[in-house]
Amino acid sequence: MNENEFEDIRPYTDAEAVEALARMSRHPMMPVVSKYLFPSVPASAMSHMLRGIGSIDQFQNEVMMGVIDGILARTSDGFTCSGIEHLKGIQGRFLAVSNHRDIVLDPALIQYVMKQAGLPFTEICVGSNLVTSQLLEDLLRSNRMIKVIRGIKARELYLSSQRLSQYIRERITSGGASIWIAQREGRTKNGLDTTEQGLLKMFDMSGTGTFEENFRELNIVPMSISYEYESCDARKAREVLLRREGPYVKKEDEDLHSILTGIRQAKGHIHLEIEEPLTAEEIFEASKCEKNDRYQSIRHLLDRRIIAGYKLWKTNYMAHDLLYEKREFAEAGKYSEQDLAAFEKYIGHKLGKLERRLDRAELRKIFLGIYAGPVDAKQAL
Numbered sequence: 001m002n003e004n005e006f007e008d009i010r011p012y013t014d015a016e017a018v019e020a021l022a023r024m025s026r027h028p029m030m031p032v033v034s035k036y037l038f039p040s041v042p043a044s045a046m047s048h049m050l051r052g053i054g055s056i057d058q059f060q061n062e063v064m065m066g067v068i069d070g071i072l073a074r075t076s077d078g079f080t081c082s083g084i085e086h087l088k089g090i091q092g093r094f095l096a097v098s099n100h101r102d103i104v105l106d107p108a109l110i111q112y113v114m115k116q117a118g119l120p121f122t123e124i125c126v127g128s129n130l131v132t133s134q135l136l137e138d139l140l141r142s143n144r145m146i147k148v149i150r151g152i153k154a155r156e157l158y159l160s161s162q163r164l165s166q167y168i169r170e171r172i173t174s175g176g177a178s179i180w181i182a183q184r185e186g187r188t189k190n191g192l193d194t195t196e197q198g199l200l201k202m203f204d205m206s207g208t209g210t211f212e213e214n215f216r217e218l219n220i221v222p223m224s225i226s227y228e229y230e231s232c233d234a235r236k237a238r239e240v241l242l243r244r245e246g247p248y249v250k251k252e253d254e255d256l257h258s259i260l261t262g263i264r265q266a267k268g269h270i271h272l273e274i275e276e277p278l279t280a281e282e283i284f285e286a287s288k289c290e291k292n293d294r295y296q297s298i299r300h301l302l303d304r305r306i307i308a309g310y311k312l313w314k315t316n317y318m319a320h321d322l323l324y325e326k327r328e329f330a331e332a333g334k335y336s337e338q339d340l341a342a343f344e345k346y347i348g349h350k351l352g353k354l355e356r357r358l359d360r361a362e363l364r365k366i367f368l369g370i371y372a373g374p375v376d377a378k379q380a381l
Helices: 014-025 030-037 045-051 056-075 084-088 105-116 134-141 154-173 197-205 211-216 233-245 254-264 280-287 291-309 314-323 337-351 360-380
Strands: 076-082 095-098 123-127 145-148 179-182 220-227 268-274
Touching: 014 045, 014 056, 014 134, 030 045, 030 056, 045 056, 056 076, 056 105, 056 254, 076 105, 084 268, 095 105, 095 291, 105 123, 105 179, 105 220, 105 268, 123 154, 134 145, 145 154, 154 179, 154 197, 197 211, 197 291, 211 280, 220 291, 233 254, 233 337, 233 360, 280 291, 291 360, 314 337, 314 360, 337 360
Parallel strands: 076 268, 095 179, 095 220, 123 145, 123 179
Antiparallel strands: 220 268
């Protein structure tokens, strides 16, 4: 692969990462970050670690895995993963297509699982809208980030998508790296995980064979991540409500706040389900469809796998009963009255932080829908 051809979107090389990490070590925010992530060691610990890094592998193994361990220890009640055997059974590299609930933790936990399983780290696709400073660019590209260009005109978007598609295909088919990408642009904000058809067309743009050949060689693996307490749940409900009132324009630092909130927020239990890769037979059946129906067929395959793999928690069942004013899951023993009282208190606390001018009844309905959506999706299967 010609690195210069993809210079503005590819991850850093080892040499570039060493320079970037040295820049990060000098950032004035580093002592604060270090104290939060590693509270039992001096505030200078993170800067010292970064200056001693000689490669991306070393950075991810020695620093980032410790960071994720710390986040899980402080903000979760446990992280579990099923289906790692599906990755170990793949010949060559793969393309992971996942639902998207948290900006940073979704891809970070994939890397965490890869490390635990003794598999190579994946590269990860991240929207350019999140790269709002040199610090974030250095951090993300040193973590094998592929930059997905956002906010450009239609013609530029087509060319950018073509180049991204080519990069993904070359990395996978050459054995260079496996890649993670979310099933849609932006996080799911209504609890319903669906794959954008445009994403599948982007995958196909760089193919030189038939539809069937183009998709088979990508080794597509659906993944589903579920949090007992949804990342940025109140922020998501607020955004959905405001979008109904008119055009929604994010504040300059809004994505950064979402990243920090997602890291610090209590998450309860977390589960990652790695599903069976799309099979040659399934792709062959999709290839027999007409034009766009072929992409629809692949989309439905992904959606079914991702929805089936989503783990439902007490919060999902409680929200569903509250939203539809039923006792279905209470009577099925999915939660207790004490659980429900605690969840009601949680909802009141989270929504109480939002602007008073917002319609509280509608805000509560949207909030409950974030948690109830996965239950509806599974029932629809």
